[in-house]
Amino acid sequence: MGRTRMSFMSLNPEIGAFLDLVEANQTGDAQAFHQQTPEQARQAFEQSSTRMRWQVPGVASRDLSYPTRDGESLAARIYTPSTASTEPLPVMVFLHGGGFVVGSLDSHDGICREFCQRTPCAVVAVEYRRAPEYKFPTALHDAADALAWLAIQAAALNLDTTRLALAGDSVGATLATVLAIEAAADPQRLQPCLQLLCYPVTDASRSSESRELLSEGYLLESPTLEWFYEHYARTPQDRRDWRFSPLLAPDLRGIAPVHLALAGFDPLIDEGHAYAQRLEASGVVVQCKEYTGLVHDFLRMPMVTGEIESVYQELSEVLRQALYPAS
Numbered sequence: 001m002g003r004t005r006m007s008f009m010s011l012n013p014e015i016g017a018f019l020d021l022v023e024a025n026q027t028g029d030a031q032a033f034h035q036q037t038p039e040q041a042r043q044a045f046e047q048s049s050t051r052m053r054w055q056v057p058g059v060a061s062r063d064l065s066y067p068t069r070d071g072e073s074l075a076a077r078i079y080t081p082s083t084a085s086t087e088p089l090p091v092m093v094f095l096h097g098g099g100f101v102v103g104s105l106d107s108h109d110g111i112c113r114e115f116c117q118r119t120p121c122a123v124v125a126v127e128y129r130r131a132p133e134y135k136f137p138t139a140l141h142d143a144a145d146a147l148a149w150l151a152i153q154a155a156a157l158n159l160d161t162t163r164l165a166l167a168g169d170s171v172g173a174t175l176a177t178v179l180a181i182e183a184a185a186d187p188q189r190l191q192p193c194l195q196l197l198c199y200p201v202t203d204a205s206r207s208s209e210s211r212e213l214l215s216e217g218y219l220l221e222s223p224t225l226e227w228f229y230e231h232y233a234r235t236p237q238d239r240r241d242w243r244f245s246p247l248l249a250p251d252l253r254g255i256a257p258v259h260l261a262l263a264g265f266d267p268l269i270d271e272g273h274a275y276a277q278r279l280e281a282s283g284v285v286v287q288c289k290e291y292t293g294l295v296h297d298f299l300r301m302p303m304v305t306g307e308i309e310s311v312y313q314e315l316s317e318v319l320r321q322a323l324y325p326a327s
Contacts, residue, residue: 010264010292010293011264011265011293011295012293012294012305012307014304014305014306014307015265015293015294015295015298015301015304015305018301018304018305019217019218019219019295022219023217032221032223032224033045033099033101033102033224033228034221034223034224034226034227038102038130038131038132038133038231041101041102042101042102042104042130045102045103045107046102046104046106046107049106049107049300052300052301052303053109053110053303054110054302054303056110056113056114056116056117057117058081058082058083058117059079059080059081059082059113059116059117060079060080060081060082061077061078061079061080061109061112061113062077062078063075063076063077064076064077064078066126066145066146066149066150067145067149068141068142068145069141069145072129074126074127074128074129074142074146075105075127076105076124076125076126076127076146076149077105077109077112077124077125078122078123078124078125078157079112079113079116079122079123079124079125080116080122081116081117081120081121086158088154088155088158088159088160089120089121089122089158089159089160090119090122090159090160090163090164090165090323090324091121091122091123091124091150091154091159091160091161091163091164091165092115092116092119092121092122092123092124092164092165092166092167092196092319092323093124093126093146093147093150093164093165093166093167093176094108094112094115094123094124094125094126094167094168094172095125095126095128095143095166095167095168095172095173095175095176096108096111096125096127096168096169096172097168097169097170097171097172097173097297098130098170098171098172099170099171099224099225099227099228099229099231099232100130100131100136100139100171100228100231100232101130101131101132101227101228101231101232102130103130103172104127105125105127107300108125108169108172108299108300109125110300110302111169111299111300112125114299114302114312114316115167115312115315115316115319118312118313118316118320119316119319119320119323121165121319121323122157122159124146124150124159126142126143126146127142128142128143128146128175129142131228131231131232132231132232135232135233135234135238136232136233136234136238136241136243136244137241137243137244139171139175139232140175140178140179140243143175143176143179144182147189147190148189150190151189151190163193163322163323163324164190164191164192164193165192165193165194165195165196165319165322165323166179166180166192166194166195166196167195167196167197167198167319168196168197168198168200169198169199169200169297169299170198170200170201170268170296170297171201171228173197173198173199173200173201174200174201174202174244174246176195176196176197176200177195177197177200177202177246177255177258177275178242178243178246179192180192180195180255180256181242181246181249181252181255183255183256184253184254184255184256191256192256193256193257193322193323193325194256194257194258194259194319194322194323195255195256195258195259196259196261196315196318196319197258197259197260197261198260198261198299198315199261199262199263199266199268199269199272199296199297199298200246200268200272200275201245201268201271202245202247202268202271202272202274202275203245203247203248203271203274203275204229204233204239204244204245205239205240205244205245205248207222208267208270208271208274209270210266210267210268210269210270210271211225211267211268211270213267214265214266214267214269215267218266218267218296219295219296219297220266220267220268220295220296220297221267222267225267232244246275247271247274247278251282252278252279252284253282253283253284254284255279255282255284257284257285257286257287257322258276258279258284258285258286258287259286259287259288259289259315259318260272260275260276260286260287260288260289261289261291261311261315262288262289262290262291263291263294263295263296263298264290264291264292264293265293265294265295265296266294266295266296267296268296269290272288273288273290276288287318289314291307291311293307294307294311298311299311299312
């Protein structure tokens with residue numbers, strides 16, 4: 001049994017009220033993800049995303065597609081500032097969260113628009129195939145194929161991939177950091193200048209103190225995490241593969257600088273801090289910012305609390321400094 005929210009005095013009060021509302025509504029058709037089928041969970045996630053959607057002016061978007069290594073065609077979306085110049089734009093590749101089971105380009109649309117407008121930069125959001133229909137490592141292969149496609153299409157899209165950030169939230173951040181590790185080992189790949197990782201999964205192979213203490217009542221619950229992992233993994237051994245759990249990577253030396261954004265009331269916070277320590281020990285430039293009063297998935301919560309405005313200001317400044325190093 002996790003601690004009650006009342007024992008934590010620093011939880012953002014608007015987040016607390018939101019969590020109470022979520023908990024009160026988890027009956028009937030609005031059950032927790034782990035009590036639903038994947039298709040039911042996807043529908044519920046998209047419906048809740050529609051209710052939480054917010055407007056970001058000054059951004060244009062266009063839907064694209066990219067080819068995968070097994071002959072499929074998957075969706076991507078490019079966001080550009082409406083007032084963009086004719087010069088090639090730096091680019092952030094964004095991979096959405098959702099436990100490898102839920103989530104889409106649409107559910108994370110607002111996040112991409114925020115970074116595009118505030119930085120400013122182009123944002124390429126990448127769809128990948130989800131579990132359980134497509135198991136590990138399909139999502140990673142799809143994301144890698146999207147980067148290979150981007151390398152070829154960058155000039156036609158007026159993008160400057162010498163100024164590239166890899167970003168994501170939750171398991172999207174996991175995918176981003178694995179791509180960065182692979183890029184460091186292969187100079188033929190696109191080379192990021194920044195990893196912007198928001199509340200990533202870094203170790204699905206074992207539990208942690210934060211997963212025990214925050215196991216329920218804080219939006220992302222331990223039974224749901226297990227449900228996600230079990231759907232994505234082919235076997236229990238997959239969860240010990242570093243591409244599933246990058247904290248277990250044999251070598252992190254030489255990868256792009258990392259900015260980690262963690263939530264104080266996230267069951268993943270301990271493994272986030274552990275990853276930051278591992279990066280620092282490997283000589284990687286790393287900044288780690290903990291937003292103490294927030295919960296997992298906070299990037300999608302501007303309609304819940306005004307605190308997310310300052311989060312976007314800070315993260316966009318980090319992105320700006322990486323993508324515009326001379327300014």
